[in-house]
Amino acid sequence: MTDAFVSAKAVFRDGGLVIDEPAAMRNKPLANRFYFYLMMPAIIVLACITLYPFFWLIFMSLHKVDMGAAGDTWNNFKNWTRLGSDRKFVQGWWLLLKYSSLCMLFEVSLGIMLALILNRSKWEKLLVTVFLMPMMMAPVIAGLVWYYLFNSTFGWYHWLMQSLGILGDKSILGDKATAMWGIVIVDVWQWTPLIILIVLAGLKRVPRDQLEANMVDGAGEIRNFFSITLPNLYPFLLIAVLLRFMDNFRFIDAILVLTGGGPANSTKILPTYLFDVSFTFFKLGRGAAIALTLLVVTIILGMILVKLFENPSTTKSSEA
Amino acid sequence: MATLEVVRYASKTRTVINVLTTIFLGVFLVWTILPFFIMFVSSFKDLLDAFALPPTGDFRGVGVFFNFSPTFKHYIELFTERNFATYFMNSLVASSGSALVSVVLGAMAAYAMSRTDFRGKDHVFFWIISTRMAPVVAVMVPLYAIFRNLELVGTLPGLILAYTTFNLPFAIWILKGFFDNVPYAIEEAAMVDGRTRFGAFLDILPLAAPGIGAFIVLCILFSWNDFLFASIIGSGGAKTLPVATRELVTPTSIQWGKIMAAGVITSVPMTLLGLLIRRYLVTGLTMGAVKE
Structure with a gap:
């Protein structure tokens, strides 16, 4: 029997039998080289536009960055030590946490309620289609439209x-x-649909036998929801919350338009503050240090998310 | 798929619950649509009409909203005086260009990663997806410096490359999922028939085609809606629709009619595209973590 056949590993994916090549191909230089060449263009492009900036960021955070002739000078971790006494930095993290938590609270509770209602509605398809619309709008346009709606002289x-x-x-x-509520409302308007979608996908996958068994045991619908449906939705909700958290780090377009971080810094969440430091005051060294703290937290959240990706309960096909 | 059939006895509580859920659904529907509706209608209003509001508390006066003579002048002025045709083309070229680059490079890399195994593959994979998650503001300064050195600031190729920073990792991540579902046996059969490895790769592309198509649309959507990259990397020669719309807000005057018209121009194509790929939306927006 050939070497390749013995070491080929068979795995079940989405109910179908898939023969994976990997182990078989490891010892075949020709095949390896082919895959290597296929992979390289993407890896090179990505390295240039992500790794290089990342190391540059570390370099900047350790220097006093001068864009003029003086050049960058080492400043003994001053960018970092000053973060501790930077009130806006600490406040920025706090506001980011507050903003994200408020958004999550409303989006998740609204999302679950609506998904439960939609799941048994005969208009599900149509309604979901309409509810999806806000997600397609550019965040900056959403910000402008809501800025208009909230205007104190002519906003409806x-x-x-x-x-x-x-x-x-x-x-x-x-x-x-109240400004914080203003930006939360816009986020809830735009992103509750995503939670609805994710929860709906989860609801379709709650095991029926468990629901039935529970009902045979005399549980009512409410009891059924809390003891069977909700625990089964848990991985979906976790993914939804993590994704939204990271998006709140990524997208500040709407906030820039709505409040710009004002009034009196009450909506200056960390990414907005970072935008100010780097692009309004051009304190690039300090900006780099702040950016790195943001990146580290993002990467930690990302690691948790990737662990969740491996959870088969969320990715297996619902048609089974 | 069968649904859980539960005998529901008609009872007073049941009726109350039904009425309440219907009201809730109705309120949410209005809440979702109203901003779109107001944006759409306001884009046809002249300046004074747009400012008309009933007195506080006068709910009967809501009719004021419809009391105007429609004008197309905002749309016409956007295209004649404000170069919106150019910005529309910039948006289109930048977003579809980046989608194409990402899908070609991404499909190759995703296929290779799906079919091969090497030490540290998990780490490489995490690095790839983490670049998608990185906050744009955080990496903007060094990226700008690189782009300036390459003289790409304010050009469409620059913007395409900038969008590729988030579209390419996304492409690799999602497309790997598609290729994982294509059995290796198909390529094996093709190679037994005398195809080369690359030929076999091309042979299985059609099997992943619907997913790839939906994915291209998603990439276009992400880059079309981007604001930060476009306003900093694209500033100058490669102004896109969101940036141009934002620029209608000036310290001295805010041209609401034009902003609403520009909002309609920017959102309508994306809303339609989004609905077109409705089936792949959950997978795409959760980066493959949830499948419908």
Whole structure:
């Protein structure tokens, strides 16, 4: 029997038998070289546009960066030590956490409720299609539209809030007590649909036998939800929350348009502060240090997410 | 697939719950659509009409919203005075260019990674996907410096390369999933028939085609909607629609009619494209973590 046949490993994926080549091909230089060449262009391009900037970032964070003739000078970790006493930096992390948590709270609870309703609605297809629309809008356009809706002289949502007696005569984005709610509302409007989609995908995969067994044991629908449905949804919710958290690190387009971090820095979440430090004040060294803290947290979140990717319960096909 | 059939007795609680869920669904529907609707209608309003509001608390006065004579002047002015045709083309070229580059390089790399095994593969794979997750603001400064040295700032190729930073890792990650589902036996059969390895690779491409197609659309969507890269790397010669729309907001005047019109121009094509690939949306937006 040939070597290749013995070492080929068979795995089940999506119910089908797949023969993987890897082990068989390891000892065949020709095949290896072929795959290597196939992989190289992408790897080289990625290395140039990601690794190189990453090391440059580390370099910058250790220097006083001068774009003029003086050049970069070593400054004994001053960029790093100053972070501890930088109130806006600490506050930025805190606000980012607060902003993300508020968004998650509303998006996840709304998302679960709507997915449960939609799952048994006969209009599911149509309604989901409509609900998806906000996700397709560029965040910066969404920001502009909501800026218009919230405007204190001609915004319809401002008018509505006033007519309902909310807020008094303040405008939601203009007051530092409410501005955070303003940006949360926009995020909830745009991204609740994603949670609906993910939860719906999860609901289709709640094992029916467990539900039935539980009902035979006398559980009602509410009991069924908490003891069977919710635990089964858990991996889906975790993925949803992690993805949204990382997106809140990535996308500040809407916030830049809506408040720019104001009023009185009440919406200056860390990425917005970083934007200011690097692109308004051009403190590139300090910006690099802040950017690295942001990157490290992102990478940790990413590692957790990748672990979840390997969870078969979320990726196996629902048609089974 | 069968659904869980539960005998539901008609009861008062059941009726109340049904009414409540319907109301909830209705409110959410209005909440989702209203911003689109107001944007759309406002794009046809003249300046004064756009500012008309009923007095506070006067809910009967909502009709004011429809009380205007529609004008196309914002759309016409965007294209005649503001070069929106150019910006539209820039958006189109940059996003589809990057989607194409990503899908060609990505398919090759994803196929190779799906079919081969080497030490440290998991680490390489994590590095690839982590580049997709990195916050754009964080890496913008060094990227800008590189792009400036290569004289790519403000050019379309520069913008295509910039978008590739997030589209290529995404492509490799998602497409590997597609190729993992194609049995190796098919290539084996092709090679037994005398095809080369590369020929066998080309042979199985059609099997992953629907996924690849949907994926190209997603890449276009991501890059079309991007703002940060476009405003910094693309500043100058390669202005895209989101940036051009943002620039209608100036310290002295905010041209709402034009902004709403530009918003419609930017969002409508993407909304349609998004609905077209509805089936792959969950997989794409969760980077393959969830399949429908």
